[in-house]
Amino acid sequence: MDHRFQINLRGVIDLLSHHLYSSPDVYLRELLQNATDAIRARQHAEPGHEGTVQIELIEKQDGGPPTLLFSDDGIGLTEEEIHRFLATIGESSKREVLAERRGDFIGQFGIGLLSCFMVCDEVLVVTRSAREPSPTMEWRGRHDGTYTVRPSDHPLERPGTQVFLVARPDAAALFTPQRVRELALHYGSLLPFPIHLTANGQSARINPEGPPWRRAYASASERREALLAYGREVFGMTFIDCIPLKSPAGDVEGVAFVLPFSPHYNAKQKHRVYLKHMLLSESAENLLPEWAFFVKCVVNANGLRPTASRESFYENDTLAQAREALGQALRRYLVDLAREDPRALQGLIQLHALSMKALALDDDDFYRLIIDWLPFETSLGAMTLADYRKNATQVRYVPSLDEFRQVSRVAAAQGLCVLNAAYVYDADLLEKLPRVFADTQVERFSASDLPQSFDELSLDERETVFSLLRRAEEVLRPFGCGVVVKKFRPQEVPTLYSSDTGSAFRRDAERTREESDDLYASMVEGVLSGSASSNDEPLLTFNFHNPVVRRLAAVTDPNLVKLSVEMLYVQALLLGHRPLNAREMALLNQGLLGLIAARLEGTEPPPGRGGLH
Ligand SMILES: Nc1ncnc2c1ncn2[C@@H]1O[C@H](COP(=O)(O)OP(=O)(O)OP(=O)(O)O)[C@@H](O)[C@H]1O
Numbered sequence: 370m371d372h373r374f375q376i377n378l379r380g381v382i383d384l385l386s387h388h389l390y391s392s393p394d395v396y397l398r399e400l401l402q403n404a405t406d407a408i409r410a411r412q413h414a415e416p417g418h419e420g421t422v423q424i425e426l427i428e429k430q431d432g433g434p435p436t437l438l439f440s441d442d443g444i445g446l447t448e449e450e451i452h453r454f455l456a457t458i459g460e461s462s463k464r465e466v467l468a469e470r471r472g473d474f475i476g477q478f479g480i481g482l483l484s485c486f487m488v489c490d491e492v493l494v495v496t497r498s499a500r501e502p503s504p505t506m507e508w509r510g511r512h513d514g515t516y517t518v519r520p521s522d523h524p525l526e527r528p529g530t531q532v533f534l535v536a537r538p539d540a541a542a543l544f545t546p547q548r549v550r551e552l553a554l555h556y557g558s559l560l561p562f563p564i565h566l567t568a569n570g571q572s573a574r575i576n577p578e579g580p581p582w583r584r585a586y587a588s589a590s591e592r593r594e595a596l597l598a599y600g601r602e603v604f605g606m607t608f609i610d611c612i613p614l615k616s617p618a619g620d621v622e623g624v625a626f627v628l629p630f631s632p633h634y635n636a637k638q639k640h641r642v643y644l645k646h647m648l649l650s651e652s653a654e655n656l657l658p659e660w661a662f663f664v665k666c667v668v669n670a671n672g673l674r675p676t677a678s679r680e681s682f683y684e685n686d687t688l689a690q691a692r693e694a695l696g697q698a699l700r701r702y703l704v705d706l707a708r709e710d711p712r713a714l715q716g717l718i719q720l721h722a723l724s725m726k727a728l729a730l731d732d733d734d735f736y737r738l739i740i741d742w743l744p745f746e747t748s749l750g751a752m753t754l755a756d757y758r759k760n761a762t763q764v765r766y767v768p769s770l771d772e773f774r775q776v777s778r779v780a781a782a783q784g785l786c787v788l789n790a791a792y793v794y795d796a797d798l799l800e801k802l803p804r805v806f807a808d809t810q811v812e813r814f815s816a817s818d819l820p821q822s823f824d825e826l827s828l829d830e831r832e833t834v835f836s837l838l839r840r841a842e843e844v845l846r847p848f849g850c851g852v853v854v855k856k857f858r859p860q861e862v863p864t865l866y867s868s869d870t871g872s873a874f875r876r877d878a879e880r881t882r883e884e885s886d887d888l889y890a891s892m893v894e895g896v897l898s899g900s901a902s903s904n905d906e907p908l909l910t911f912n913f914h915n916p917v918v919r920r921l922a923a924v925t926d927p928n929l930v931k932l933s934v935e936m937l938y939v940q941a942l943l944l945g946h947r948p949l950n951a952r953e954m955a956l957l958n959q960g961l962l963g964l965i966a967a968r969l970e971g972t973e974p975p976p977g978r979g980g981l982h
Pocket residue numbers: 399402403404407441443444445446454455460461462463475476477478479480481482483530
């Protein structure tokens with residue numbers, strides 16, 4: 370013989386309240402949801418029916434717990450439907466509806482009404498169906514699992530449903546006018562029909578007329594102000610701009626707000642999402658593309674499926690398409706901004722620079738969108754990459770600040786535009802250029818590339834500098850540095866020290882060997898002997914345009930030439946922000962003392978003291 374499962378209602382309620390519902394507050398959400406579904410069902414039968422919800426708080430004169438009366442003018446229930454849908458846990462009238470209409474309703478599980486038992490022990494439903502001329506019926510359900518159905522002694526004048534809840538003493542705090550108002554607005558502020566609250570003898574509509582992005586405004590700026598004010602109210606912060614969002618897939622509509630601070634680009638923004646105009650979640654994460662970390666949004670979706678926990682949308686094709694369309698709306702905003710208000714776009718990029726750059730590295734589409742708007746310091750002043758690319762298909766950059774300082778003046782004087790890519794992600798972003806824009810080439814530039822753009826000396830000039838060149842080569846040979854004489858601008862720069870990465874590495878390793886203990890020094894020795902020796906040796910380029918260099922070429926005293934070459938060498942190293950090794954430091958000290966001594970020549974030391982020799 371077959372038996373039926375028995376359900377212990379108390380156990381089920383306990384399960385719901387501890388595991389499914391986040392707090393007893395949701396009872397009001399479930400009531401609003403049922404009213405919304407009932408109004409929609411009636412609108413199908415009677416197009417043009419507007420629908421309205423009345424919430425009334427009835428205080429007991431004897432100080433007993435207050436009663437909440439929740440009424441709608443929706444489709445109502447017949448006696449047969451009461452038995453089938455209200456009194457059977459897990460039965461829902463909404464499951465039966467034709468597939469194309471099914472999506473209009475929010476409820477689906479047939480358990481929502483049970484949430485009322487979290488705040489009261491008995492639920493009284495008085496209802497009259499709009500489908501057929503039917504009497505007003507009364508259903509009284511109790512938390513012990515028993516219920517009664519009978520014709521009501523107080524027939525309703527119009528079709529619809531009233532739900533009476535008498536607060537359990539421990540839930541009375543939820544039944545104050547302020548709390549009920551807060552909760553109704555929290556869950557239902559976007560509902561497209563009026564919600565009236567009556568308490569303390571006063572009655573008023575509490576929800577605004579439809580979502581703020583749907584309302585008509587006198588001008589675009591008024592609209593913007595109103596939306597920003599809405600963003601402030603919802604998220605408690607002042608945003609710098611707002612962006613309309615729309616996606617036919619999932620029937621999504623809303624607004625994205627641009628954050629006034631720079632979040633970490635990995636930080637997922639929490640969005641407020643409504644499903645069929647009822648609040649679904651305040652912390653949905655999966656609605657926008659990952660790169661849209663600089664906005665927070667409020668949207669309503671009519672065609673997306675909620676997850677069972679009702680905290681976000683179910684990951685399916687429709688959601689993926691909606692995400693793509695919302696991403697397009699954000700892109701469009703950035704592109705329009707680039708055209709209409711480039712300053713605002715640059716402000717935005719500056720505010721969210723690090724995150725935008727990191728994302729552009731990962732996402733080619735986003736890269737294409739913003740790369741031209743990134744500002745760079747260059748040898749010819751600050752400019753965007755677009756400005757740079759207007760004049761050159763070859764992008765030259767240096768990857769460190771020291772190198773940039775070293776080359777920028779000289780490069781600028783040659784009319785060479787070199788980008789400073791020393792900041793995080795810059796070099797990688799530039800290296801990515803040719804992969805995304807096939808007509809662009811990128812070159813990592815260094816001071817050693819500069820002499821190629823310098824002018825050669827004429828035959829006569831070469832003769833003038835011949836002995837200086839020989840002497841300088843001798844002086845600098847022990848330092849592993851070659852010498853050339855060229856002509857370059859600016860003329861105030863007498864020499865330029867250049868080295869490629871290989872020789873810079875050798876310099877660093879040599880300096881480390883000098884400064885470290887025996888064991889470590891011998892390890893560095895090993896590294897040095899293994900590293901390529903220098904046919905790429907560093908170079909000191911003398912500038913023939915410089916007056917000091919010209920005068921030096923005419924000096925015949927070999928010691929004075931030696932001292933001057935040494936000092937010019939050390940100065941070039943210092944200007945290039947290269948750390949000096951011990952021998953170079955000694956050169957600097959001796960050279961300075963030598964220069965001071967030369968200046969003091971002829972002046973007598975005071976009696977009884979030694980001179981500077
Ligand atoms: N205000 C109402 N007007 C008309 N019918 C209602 C109303 N409230 C509840 N019902 C009926 O009672 C049924 C059960 O409601 P309940 O809230 O428990 O579940 P549901 O809304 O169907 O689904 P869910 O559990 O997902 O909310 C509904 O399917 C509906 O037929």
